[in-house]
Amino acid sequence: MMNIKIKKLFSLAIILGSIFLLNTGFAAQENSDYVQPYLVVGDNQYILRAVTNLAKCPTVQWDSQDPEEMKVRVLGAKIPLRKKSDVIESDFPILTCEMVWPKDAKEGKVNNQVFKRPANEIKKIIVVADTGCRLKGAENFYQDCNEPTKWPLAQIMANAAAKNPDLVIHIGDLHYRESPCPESLPGCKGSPWGYGYDTWKADFFVPAKPLLEKAAWVFVRGNHEACSRAGQGWHRFIDPRSWDEKRSCNDHSNDVIGDYSEPFSVPLGKAAQFIVFDSAKNGSKPITEKDESFSIYVNQFKTIETLALNKKFNIFGSHHPLNIVLPSKKKDSQSEYQVYPTGFTNILAGLNGEELLKSPINLTIHGHNHIFEAITYDINRPAEIVSGNSGSSLEEINNVEIKLSDVQKKLLKIKEFSSYQDFGFGTLERQDETGEKWLFTEFDVNGKALLKCDVSDRTVVCK
Ligand SMILES: [Fe+2]
Structure with a gap:
């Protein structure tokens, strides 16, 4: 019983800690290295993606193979206003990377x-x-x-x-x-x-x-x-x-x-x-x-x-x-x-x-x-x-x-x-x-x- 209570308190502390970091750490992360990988489901395929403020894409290791660099999906860019009436340019100072999941791979590590x-x-x-x-x-x-x-x-x-x-x-x-x-x-x-x-x-x-x-x-x-x-x-x-x-x-x-x-x-x-x-x-x-x-x-x-x-x-x-x-x-x-x-x-x-x-x-x-x-x-x-x-x-x-x-x-x-x-x-x-x-x-x-x-x-x- 006590173990369950301690586990619950520990989980709650982790969640509250994560929320605190998420709500306060945003500005601090801007100048540090940032890589956020995620996995998108498409039409009959999975696509491993990452956004990063680094100059090149991160590597992905499929199962026990040698790591390979993810491909650039799209480079960072500041997009000109779409219409004169728009008020703010869309700035994307971030690299978007991706790699299609190989059919036989069980896991991918970024x-x-x-x-x-x-x-x-x-x-x-x-x-x-x-x-x-x-x-x-x-x-x-x-x-x-x-x-x-x-x-x-x-x-x-x-x-x-x-x-x-x-x-x-x-x-x-x-x-x-x-x-x-x-x-x-x-x-x-x-x-x-x-x-x-x-x-x-x-x-x-x-x-x-x-x-x-x-x-x-x-x-x-x-x-x-x-x-x-x-x-x-x-x-x-x-x-x-x-x-x-x-x-x-x-x-x-x-x-x-x-x-x-x-x-x-x-x-x-x-x-x-x-x-x-x-x-x-x-x-x-x-x-x-x-x-x-x-x-x-x-x-x-x-x-x-x-x-x-x-x-x-x-x-x-x-x-x-x-x-x-x-x-x-x-x-x-x-x-x-x-x-x-x-x-x-x-x-x-x-x-x-x-x-x-x-x-x-x-x-x-x-x-x-x-x-x-x-x-x-x-x-x-x-x-x-x-x-x-x-x-x-x-x-x-x-x-x-x-x-x-x-x-x-x-x-x-x-x-x-x-x-x-x-x-x-x-x-x-x-x-x-x-x-x-x-x-x-x-x-x-x-x-x-x-x-x-x-x-x-x-x-x-x-x-
Ligand atoms: Fe909606």
């Missing part, structure tokens, strides 16, 4: 950091989304990035790493610091801002370090990573495809290329896979045929349907939820709550009716709304999980837990509904041999389990 090849049978996945610290002058919104309780990402990442996942899925919106913090606000004073590396480091690389070094990451792109926002950093650091200057978002005239990427699937086991959809250019208004994204998304949804036929159990990941339950915006509404679709939901309805995504797509996972929701519909449609509560300021619904009465559920065509309105993260754990049954657990920032949700067929039922 400096002292060992990365294991992800297992063929994925058993435990961390799910996070909407992680950065929100600084947005246009909305006069300034999250207290310097206060770990107000922006708890470092704590979430440390506690998520302690769960020892096989894989991490980030469902978009990594970058949030778009405006300078006013001098008068100590909560965010001194924060970097804009779309350059200093902001990416503060918003993502520093707090995510423990989890970046624990497992491979699947990234789903959010609207904050569109070309007009943090798209330059997205392509430089995160996108799993080869570097392509035309796709880089550096030149505004190429945005129609850089703002979209083809869907791909990530195998999770014999019968299961996760399908990645890039919805960076999606908005809240229904997308019509006049919109640039209409035909691109129509074609991509057809690709997704074809991809889904390869496995029995499919999880579709898009940053924007197909539907989200929120308090009704109309005062005279019959129901206290409404189901709000996103911009591309009407495209799916046009293709597939109220099913939205055809079987065998069983579950959809999203972020964007800064809340946790688990929805099973009373119609034939994939179950849905929204997990956008991993650090950025929470959904403004007065911190009231959404509870649907039976009458409201019937009105909204919902069979089962659960929500959680505070910061946290999720795990998705496989419950059977093939990957057709999963358990989604929603944790608070301390890693304490709050809700356990059984996922199978097209249902997610939380206890």
Whole structure:
């Protein structure tokens, strides 16, 4: 008993110590050598990456082979303003390095950091989304990035790493610091801002370090990573495809290329896979045929349907939820709550009716709304999980837990509904041999389990 207590205290001290270092060590690291390796999951390949302020890329040692220098993905650069109206240049004084994981290698070592090849049978996945610290002058919104309780990402990442996942899925919106913090606000004073590396480091690389070094990451792109926002950093650091200057978002005239990427699937086991959809250019208004994204998304949804036929159990990941339950915006509404679709939901309805995504797509996972929701519909449609509560300021619904009465559920065509309105993260754990049954657990920032949700067929039922 005493041993367990001492172990718990020791773990807590390590986590608190890491958070203290993460929150105070940022400035001190700027002038010292910095190498941050991480493992990105792409289309049928893993890519070992590293960002470094050194003049050359670090070496990687595959199993017992001689170390070899990683290739330069893209050199550091200061990018000229994309448009005259932009207010700050994106400065990337950092080298991005990479190497595709050799098919037969079991592990890769960068400096002292060992990365294991992800297992063929994925058993435990961390799910996070909407992680950065929100600084947005246009909305006069300034999250207290310097206060770990107000922006708890470092704590979430440390506690998520302690769960020892096989894989991490980030469902978009990594970058949030778009405006300078006013001098008068100590909560965010001194924060970097804009779309350059200093902001990416503060918003993502520093707090995510423990989890970046624990497992491979699947990234789903959010609207904050569109070309007009943090798209330059997205392509430089995160996108799993080869570097392509035309796709880089550096030149505004190429945005129609850089703002979209083809869907791909990530195998999770014999019968299961996760399908990645890039919805960076999606908005809240229904997308019509006049919109640039209409035909691109129509074609991509057809690709997704074809991809889904390869496995029995499919999880579709898009940053924007197909539907989200929120308090009704109309005062005279019959129901206290409404189901709000996103911009591309009407495209799916046009293709597939109220099913939205055809079987065998069983579950959809999203972020964007800064809340946790688990929805099973009373119609034939994939179950849905929204997990956008991993650090950025929470959904403004007065911190009231959404509870649907039976009458409201019937009105909204919902069979089962659960929500959680505070910061946290999720795990998705496989419950059977093939990957057709999963358990989604929603944790608070301390890693304490709050809700356990059984996922199978097209249902997610939380206890
Ligand atoms: Fe978003």
